Amino acid sequence: MKRNLVIIGGGPAGLAAAIGAYDEGERDILILEREPNLGGILNQCIHNGFGLHTFKEELTGPEYASRFIREVKARNIEYKLNTTVIKLSGEKRVTAVNETDGLMNIDARAVILACGCRERPRGAINIAGCRSAGIFSAGTAQKLVNMEGYMPGKEVVILGSGDIGLIMARRMTSEGAVVKAVVELMPYSSGLNRNIVQCLNDFNIPLKFSHTVVDIKGNGRVKSVVIAPVDEKLNPIMDKAEEISCDCLLLSVGLLPENELAKQAGIALSPVTGGAEVDENMMTLSDGVFECGNVLHVHDLVDFVSEESAHAGKCAARYIAGKIESGSERIKIGTFGGVRYCVPEYVYRGKASEGIGLKMRVNNVYRKVRIKVVADGVEIAGKNKQIVTPGEMETLSLTAEQADKLKNASDVSVGLEVK
Amino acid sequence: MREMICICCPMGCRMTVEKTADGYLVTGNTCPRGKAYAIDEMTAPKRMVTSSVPVDGGNFKMVSVKTAVSIPKELIFKALDSLKGVRMTAPVKEGDVVVKNTAGSGVDFIATRNVDKC
Numbered sequence: 151m152k153r154n155l156v157i158i159g160g161g162p163a164g165l166a167a168a169i170g171a172y173d174e175g176e177r178d179i180l181i182l183e184r185e186p187n188l189g190g191i192l193n194q195c196i197h198n199g200f201g202l203h204t205f206k207e208e209l210t211g212p213e214y215a216s217r218f219i220r221e222v223k224a225r226n227i228e229y230k231l232n233t234t235v236i237k238l239s240g241e242k243r244v245t246a247v248n249e250t251d252g253l254m255n256i257d258a259r260a261v262i263l264a265c266g267c268r269e270r271p272r273g274a275i276n277i278a279g280c281r282s283a284g285i286f287s288a289g290t291a292q293k294l295v296n297m298e299g300y301m302p303g304k305e306v307v308i309l310g311s312g313d314i315g316l317i318m319a320r321r322m323t324s325e326g327a328v329v330k331a332v333v334e335l336m337p338y339s340s341g342l343n344r345n346i347v348q349c350l351n352d353f354n355i356p357l358k359f360s361h362t363v364v365d366i367k368g369n370g371r372v373k374s375v376v377i378a379p380v381d382e383k384l385n386p387i388m389d390k391a392e393e394i395s396c397d398c399l400l401l402s403v404g405l406l407p408e409n410e411l412a413k414q415a416g417i418a419l420s421p422v423t424g425g426a427e428v429d430e431n432m433m434t435l436s437d438g439v440f441e442c443g444n445v446l447h448v449h450d451l452v453d454f455v456s457e458e459s460a461h462a463g464k465c466a467a468r469y470i471a472g473k474i475e476s477g478s479e480r481i482k483i484g485t486f487g488g489v490r491y492c493v494p495e496y497v498y499r500g501k502a503s504e505g506i507g508l509k510m511r512v513n514n515v516y517r518k519v520r521i522k523v524v525a526d527g528v529e530i531a532g533k534n535k536q537i538v539t540p541g542e543m544e545t546l547s548l549t550a551e552q553a554d555k556l557k558n559a560s561d562v563s564v565g566l567e568v569k
Numbered sequence: 570m571r572e573m574i575c576i577c578c579p580m581g582c583r584m585t586v587e588k589t590a591d592g593y594l595v596t597g598n599t600c601p602r603g604k605a606y607a608i609d610e611m612t613a614p615k616r617m618v619t620s621s622v623p624v625d626g627g628n629f630k631m632v633s634v635k636t637a638v639s640i641p642k643e644l645i646f647k648a649l650d651s652l653k654g655v656r657m658t659a660p661v662k663e664g665d666v667v668v669k670n671t672a673g674s675g676v677d678f679i680a681t682r683n684v685d686k687c
Contacts, residue, residue, distance in 0.1 A: 325620075347574055
């Protein structure tokens with residue numbers, strides 16, 4: 151089978167990418183989604199707070215998804231559900247399976263990876279203790295409660311204060327469970343302030359910073375967890391440990407881009423983001439393969455996923471139409487002064503016909519800073535911020551004129567100047 | 570006097586609010602939005618409540634619901650109680666009323682997704 155554009159993933163990123171590509175003139179689009187429904191993780195995110203940037207109103211996850219699903223259907227964009235992509239080759243051949251079509255080999259002119267991310271599991275953080283029942287990632291618990299109607303436990307401890315953990319603290323409480331504590335290794339939360347206030351403080355759920363779980367007890371079912379404060383090197387102080395009885399431990403300890411297909415295809419990944427390295431067109435270093443959304447780098451807000459993905463879709467359509475130069479010289483955007491990463495990682499040398507949006511994350515909390523883009527030692531764009539935190543992605547929009555300077559310098563970097 | 574964290578922006582200002590003879594005195598805020606938020610939280614805190622209820626004969630096992638608008642914070646648990654034992658039958662349309670006038674708030678719980686019959 152031959153298709154112009156194959157989009158892998160029918161969540162917020164894949165939906166927005168499909169709409170973006172269609173609206174740029176591409177008509178031969180196929181979305182492949184492994185779940186029985188479009189919408190991805192938004193289907194289980196039943197809480198409100200989505201779409202404040204895009205729609206200027208607070209939607210729930212399913213409502214936000216349905217607006218994009220309606221747009222995809224209105225354009226008659228083809229999608230296949232219950233379809234798992236098992237292989238992506240370097241030559242843009244997508245191998246997928248489902249019950250009705252069997253095994254499919256699809257030769258695409260462009261591929262957009264929009265596969266999202268998954269949760270870091272217990273095994274990746276090495277918590278000692280029993281392998282009891284009752285230990286779930288926060289997202290699994292969210293699916294059980296919201297989609298399946300099961301309660302994963304009655305007395306809950308949550309490790310990690312990522313947004314899903316905070317949301318689940320409230321959700322478990324609203325279904326009658328007692329959340330005894332949210333335990334966070336770092337001295338700050340990686341979640342949004344509004345979630346700390348509305349999910350924890352509203353329900354008097356204690357949040358213990360600079361603490362971690364050092365032991366899980368219970369044969370069969372979890373009976374208790376032992377938590378301890380950590381020193382500045384994050385080593386637990388064992389003589390201050392305390393035991394909390396509970397029958398459920400939820401883990402909200404980070405999200406990892408799901409890049410198995412990109413790895414198979416030999417696409418270069420960033421060791422910092424876990425996603426592919428892309429240029430300003432969201433194209434990876436593999437010609438004609440694009441990436442967007444949480445598979446590229448983990449976002450805090452779905453609005454930004456949609457925006458980034460619509461851009462990726464638009465660029466993929468242009469690529470198919472032969473309107474993007476590929477293979478010309480690229481410049482790497484460096485980072486300095488507390489900026490951990492910048493997406494895109496590269497820009498093409500040449501004339502800029504439109505602006506470029508830069509997204510970045512910092513490695514610590516900084517106050518009174520200027521985020522700036524420096525080209526050959528001169529600031530070409532920047533903005534002042536009262537505060538930047540690792541939990542909130544920062545963005546900087548360059549005008550076409552500024553982008554032009556970026557694309558024609560020999561040394562470019564993005565960083566923080568602390569005032 | 571009450572302490573609170575402002576949620577208007579990532580600053581997360583730690584504010585204190587004191588009742589005075591003619592209103593409220595807010596300290597610790599950096600901007601006017603913080604003051605407005607603090608006074609709202611003192612006088613009429615409101616929250617949107619979301620949950621999900623079982624649905625029979627549909628392509629989803631559960632249908633997600635929300636209060637159509639925010640309701641007073643102290644009614645959260647009463648509102649959640651009104652969902653106990655509620656079951657829907659497919660098809661359900663986004664916006665369908667699930668519970669009318671929950672907890673006497675004058676606000677309905679409405680469905681936030683379509684569930685098709687299957």
